[in-house]
Amino acid sequence: MILVLFIHVHTYSIYFWLVMDPRLKMQYYEDKKWERVYITATKRAVTQLWESTYKGTSSNIQASENEDNDLLAHVFKRRRSEHKDELTTYLKEQIVPSKTDILLWWKVCLLVCFVIT
Secondary structure, three states: HHHHHHHHHHHHHHHHHHHOOOOOHHHHHHHOOOOOOHHHHHHHHHHHHHHHHOOOHHHHHHHOOOOOOOOHHHHHHHHHHHHOOOHHHHOOOOOOOOOOOOOHHHHHHHHHHHHHH
């Protein structure tokens, strides 16, 4: 039973890391001619892992929303409501060239894509 659980968790983490490689993303599965049902299942597994483990919580957001009279709270509330999920945004972007240094890419992306927007 423990071995089955280990294989199950290990398999999902491999899916996640393949998708999080900006040179591959979901395109890897298309290129390897996976059946659509497996591609959909992989995307669902990655999304579930993202939402349960990595996606930020809204507890800090709710604390500042109580300050309705504050101009900054109003501006940031509006900006948050227009903000989309980082995983969805990431998956919609084009894949990067295969020679890209992915560690450098993530450093730049974390600063530019997710902090400024």
